[in-house]
Amino acid sequence: xxxxxQSLEQIGGKLAEASSVLLFPHVQMDGDALGSSAALCKAxxxxxxxxxILIEDEVPEFLSFLDNGYCTKDQDCIEDPDVCICIDCGxxxxxxxxxxxxxxxxxxxxxxxxxxxxxxxxxxYIDGSSAATAEIIYxxxxxxxxxxxxxxxxxxxxxxxxxxxxxxxSNATKESHLITAALYxxxxxxxxxxxxxxxxxxxxxxxxxSKILDTLEVxxxxxxxxxxxxxxxxxxxxAKMEETEGVVETLRNIKGVEVAAFVKEQDENLIKVSMxxxxxxxxxDIAALFGGGGHVKAAGCTIRKGLAEAQAELKEAIEESLxxxxx
Amino acid sequence: xxxxxQSLEQIGGKLAEASSVLLFPHVQMDGDALGSSAALCKAxxxxxxxxxILIEDEVPEFLSFLDNGYCTKDQDCIEDPDVCICIDCGxxxxxxxxxxxxxxxxxxxxxxxxxxxxxxxxxxYIDGSSAATAEIIYxxxxxxxxxxxxxxxxxxxxxxxxxxxxxxxSNATKESHLITAALYxxxxxxxxxxxxxxxxxxxxxxxxxSKILDTLEVxxxxxxxxxxxxxxxxxxxxAKMEETEGVVETLRNIKGVEVAAFVKEQDENLIKVSMxxxxxxxxxDIAALFGGGGHVKAAGCTIRKGLAEAQAELKEAIEESLxxxxx
Numbered sequence: 001x002x003x004x005x006q007s008l009e010q011i012g013g014k015l016a017e018a019s020s021v022l023l024f025p026h027v028q029m030d031g032d033a034l035g036s037s038a039a040l041c042k043a044x045x046x047x048x049x050x051x052x053i054l055i056e057d058e059v060p061e062f063l064s065f066l067d068n069g070y071c072t073k074d075q076d077c078i079e080d081p082d083v084c085i086c087i088d089c090g091x092x093x094x095x096x097x098x099x100x101x102x103x104x105x106x107x108x109x110x111x112x113x114x115x116x117x118x119x120x121x122x123x124x125y126i127d128g129s130s131a132a133t134a135e136i137i138y139x140x141x142x143x144x145x146x147x148x149x150x151x152x153x154x155x156x157x158x159x160x161x162x163x164x165x166x167x168x169x170s171n172a173t174k175e176s177h178l179i180t181a182a183l184y185x186x187x188x189x190x191x192x193x194x195x196x197x198x199x200x201x202x203x204x205x206x207x208x209x210s211k212i213l214d215t216l217e218v219x220x221x222x223x224x225x226x227x228x229x230x231x232x233x234x235x236x237x238x239a240k241m242e243e244t245e246g247v248v249e250t251l252r253n254i255k256g257v258e259v260a261a262f263v264k265e266q267d268e269n270l271i272k273v274s275m276x277x278x279x280x281x282x283x284x285d286i287a288a289l290f291g292g293g294g295h296v297k298a299a300g301c302t303i304r305k306g307l308a309e310a311q312a313e314l315k316e317a318i319e320e321s322l323x324x325x326x327x
Numbered sequence: 328x329x330x331x332x333q334s335l336e337q338i339g340g341k342l343a344e345a346s347s348v349l350l351f352p353h354v355q356m357d358g359d360a361l362g363s364s365a366a367l368c369k370a371x372x373x374x375x376x377x378x379x380i381l382i383e384d385e386v387p388e389f390l391s392f393l394d395n396g397y398c399t400k401d402q403d404c405i406e407d408p409d410v411c412i413c414i415d416c417g418x419x420x421x422x423x424x425x426x427x428x429x430x431x432x433x434x435x436x437x438x439x440x441x442x443x444x445x446x447x448x449x450x451x452y453i454d455g456s457s458a459a460t461a462e463i464i465y466x467x468x469x470x471x472x473x474x475x476x477x478x479x480x481x482x483x484x485x486x487x488x489x490x491x492x493x494x495x496x497s498n499a500t501k502e503s504h505l506i507t508a509a510l511y512x513x514x515x516x517x518x519x520x521x522x523x524x525x526x527x528x529x530x531x532x533x534x535x536x537s538k539i540l541d542t543l544e545v546x547x548x549x550x551x552x553x554x555x556x557x558x559x560x561x562x563x564x565x566a567k568m569e570e571t572e573g574v575v576e577t578l579r580n581i582k583g584v585e586v587a588a589f590v591k592e593q594d595e596n597l598i599k600v601s602m603x604x605x606x607x608x609x610x611x612d613i614a615a616l617f618g619g620g621g622h623v624k625a626a627g628c629t630i631r632k633g634l635a636e637a638q639a640e641l642k643e644a645i646e647e648s649l650x651x652x653x654x
Contacts, residue, residue: 161494161495165493165521166492166493166494166495167488167493167494167507167517168488168493168517168518168521168525169518169521170517170518172517172518173511174508174511174512175508177504177505177507177508177511178504178505178508180494180504181501181502181504181505181508184500184501184504185501190494190495190497190499191495191496191497191499194492194495194496195605195606198495198580199579199580199605200580200582201577201580201581201582202581202582203543203545203552203581203582206540206543206577206581207540207543209537209540210536210537210540210541210543213533213534213536213537214537214541216530216533216534216537218530225530250528250533252526253525253526253527253528254528254529254530254533255388255527255528255529255530278522278526279522
């Protein structure tokens with residue numbers, strides 16, 4: 001049964017048979033992991049089943065509106081669940097503290113859209129062509145004939161929006177829009193969701209972003225941009241490192257910039273670098289020079305040096321890479 | 328014939344009959360005005376007609392990809408045009424330098440989605456329920472049976488995306504998504520469009536944004552946020568005032584903030600204020616206190632005082648408004 005995908009009908013059938021279902025989003029939940037889980041959990045409860053989302057870390061505040069009594073850290077919330085289903089993750093390392101609980105399910109299911117995932121559960125539906133796992137959840141609910149109410153629709157919408165960058169990223173498809181259009185029939189309030197997701201920025205995030213952009217440097221004839229953050233800067237405004245998310249994209253969005261690097265001081269001699277390329281740049285190659293990796297357009301590396309030294313080496317590598325690309 | 332809407336078929340019929348069509352987007356073109364115009368212009372040319380977009384100000388750089396030889400300032404580019412059609416604008420004050428040229432059309436048409444627009448042309452199609460004029464253009468082309476090629480599809484997509492804030496604003500509808508889904512059949516490269524629109528920020532815009540956010544002040548118990556820009560700050564980084572667009576939304580997006588105010592020093596004793604409210608706030612009322620106006624969630628005013636004095640009065644008015652709302 002393992003190592004290949006089952007059909008949506010087979011997955012739906014297993015869920016329909018179950019009286020109790022435990023759902024497993026990945027750690028560091030994002031809008032798709034929690035949105036997909038909340039949508040399925042609500043639909044299963046609507047159908048009279050016992051269902052919970054088992055988590056091991058906190059629900060991020062900007063997604064807390066999705067958790068209407070679904071999330072629990074109590075691994076015994078359901079004794080002997082009929083189905084354990086992992087959502088938006090295709091390997092047990094994405095739910096490390098819940099692996100044992102997962103395999104207690106009489107049937108295990110994996111639903112995911114990451115192309116790197118390998119079928120490992122009893123039933124698997126891994127579709128790399130889906131922009132979001134939430135789209136697959138929509139199709140499973142349709143296959144099961146379960147109605148999509150407003151709350152379920154808004155949770156699915158959250159997953160699609162956040163994983164497609166509001167339909168901008170290349171993964172968005174015609175189907176993403178068709179599914180979203182169908183969600184309007186469930187009465188979703190899409191602009192309320194946008195407020196929940198995007199209009200709840202901590203002021204500390206604004207302050208650290210501003211401080212970081214004060215360090216912005218454009219070099220390599222305008223083709224590269226870099227900025228940095230130090231532990232001291234974070235302390236000054238009371239921000240967390242995770243609140244610097246998005247900075248590297250801002251750097252990449254500068255006109256003419258092909259390669260953007262965001263340099264994060266984790267510790268005195270521990271520098272993490274996030275890089276993005278726009279169209280012709282290749283940051284995977286640059287990251288590899290420092291023992292890092294990633295994709296052509298998004299990569300990263302760790303440099304065990306002081307900030308100034310790391311920055312100097314990085315800038316040189318970026319300039320060299322852009323020179324080569326030109327040649 | 329005036330003062331009421333015609334049908335899409337009637338509008339399409341008039342365009343189909345015409346041999347030459349001159350298109351009029353509004354001044355300070357945005358993605359919807361130029362996207363809609365470019366889409367219609369290309370479709371009319373594909374159909375063998377003579378068509379130009381007549382403009383009076385510059386095409387913004389981030390939209391220049393839409394102008395593939397369509398835009399001209401030459402008011403004589405078409406002698407005696409069969410149709411003059413104004414697009415995304417419902418009053419002549421929105422194309423002041425081209426009003427005379429507009430009424431030279433043997434037939435005049437107005438296509439718009441602004442609810443404040445009044446039918447004033449021979450033929451009018453004003454639909455306030457459309458999220459973007461680009462959606463109406465899509466429907467006119469469909470009514471005319473004109474094929475939508477990749478370029479036309481991408482121009483329509485640009486209009487829909489920019490006017491709906493990537494499907495986030497409350498004006499986005501099920502139809503916005505259904506039309507967008509249909510555009511995929513024309514082969515649109517949606518992520519290329521996103522790069523064109525959003526990944527071409529002048530570095531000066533980043534620098535001035537950072538400088539402005541350094542002035543960020545949160546007050547009224549966390550319910551209000553304000554920031555300012557001076558002419559001196561603009562000079563220091565070489566930015567233009569229009570590049571401060573978006574700042575007031577960033578302020579509004581702060582968690583807990585109900586009222587955001589962005590204070591712009593236009594001149595020594597001339598302050599312009601842009602305000603936004605999130606959910607319960609009402610900035611129209613605050614703007615009215617200073618002789619300004621707008622909507623409940625987006626309003627503005629002009630204060631003929633120095634920056635410090637204007638700011639102090641504004642803060643007091645905002646605090647008072649939030650106190651009242653609470654009471």
